Amino acid sequence: MSGRTTAATPPPGAAPPARHPEAPAPGEIIGSHYEYCFGCGGGVAHGLHLQTRAGEGVSVTAEFQVKEAHQGAPGLAHGGVLATALDETLGGLGWLLRVIAVTGRLETDFVRPVPVGAVLHLEAEVVAVAGRKIFCTATGRIGAPDGPVAVRADALFIEVKIDHFIENGRKQEIQAVLADPDQVKVARAFEVNP
Numbered sequence: 001m002s003g004r005t006t007a008a009t010p011p012p013g014a015a016p017p018a019r020h021p022e023a024p025a026p027g028e029i030i031g032s033h034y035e036y037c038f039g040c041g042g043g044v045a046h047g048l049h050l051q052t053r054a055g056e057g058v059s060v061t062a063e064f065q066v067k068e069a070h071q072g073a074p075g076l077a078h079g080g081v082l083a084t085a086l087d088e089t090l091g092g093l094g095w096l097l098r099v100i101a102v103t104g105r106l107e108t109d110f111v112r113p114v115p116v117g118a119v120l121h122l123e124a125e126v127v128a129v130a131g132r133k134i135f136c137t138a139t140g141r142i143g144a145p146d147g148p149v150a151v152r153a154d155a156l157f158i159e160v161k162i163d164h165f166i167e168n169g170r171k172q173e174i175q176a177v178l179a180d181p182d183q184v185k186v187a188r189a190f191e192v193n194p
């Protein structure tokens with residue numbers, strides 16, 4: 001059973017997504033957007049360390065190996081961690097549209113338990129775009145890209161400007177990021193080349 005609301009469903013008149021001409025090529029790895037991101041950062045010891053790859057059209061794939069630190073029940077992944085894996089994979093879609101976007105709504109179905117040690121094969125795609133609203137969907141399968149579905153989500157991402165982070169983030173992290181020219185380059189690329 002799926003208890004969907006209409007919030008993550010594109011309204012009539014929403015446009016099909018357009019892959020940006022400068023989007024990473026299919027198969028190309030999309031690097032981490034922030035070293036201390038729990039989803040993709042290399043600087044978080046117990047993080048998910050998700051490495052996202054551009055797919056065809058406006059889609060991405062990623063893999064996540066469930067570790068002991070990710071348990072909820074004994075030997076099983078925590079549902080919140082699985083939702084994070086879906087959220088982080090969906091977040092990678094911004095790189096194909098070349099917009100910065102944050103999760104507004106994430107509607108998740110947990111279909112099968114995921115054991116520690118399993119590799120979750122994730123894929124996400126944009127379904128439609130309406131103004132700043134990006135409607136997308138994601139699936140996580142156990143063991144292989146065509147393995148049994150364990151989790152799936154419909155989501156609404158909202159396009160934001162870099163000021164969203166500068167105005168809302170804790171000052172010490174924002175200052176550290178702004179002092180790092182590589183990080184600023186990654187973030188500003190989307191605004192300079194819309």
Ligand SMILES: CCCCCCCCCCCCCC(=O)SCCNC(=O)CCNC(=O)[C@H](O)C(C)(C)COP(=O)(O)OP(=O)(O)OC[C@H]1O[C@@H](n2cnc3c(N)ncnc32)[C@H](O)[C@@H]1OP(=O)(O)O
Pocket residue numbers: 007033034087088091092100101102103104105132133156158160165177187
């Ligand atoms: C410096 C380093 C940068 C690195 C960047 C990398 C970032 C990547 C990170 C990726 C990490 C992984 C991803 C993460 O984890 S992202 C982290 C988790 N997400 C957040 O923290 C977002 C928190 N929320 C907000 O900041 C605001 O609410 C946002 C920005 C989302 C909207 O507030 P804003 O004031 O801007 O806009 P608005 O309120 O006028 O809404 C606009 C439209 O959207 C509709 N709407 C909104 N919410 C919902 C909802 N829940 N259901 C249904 N609809 C919703 C709304 O009705 C309206 O529609 P319409 O009336 O126009 O039809």
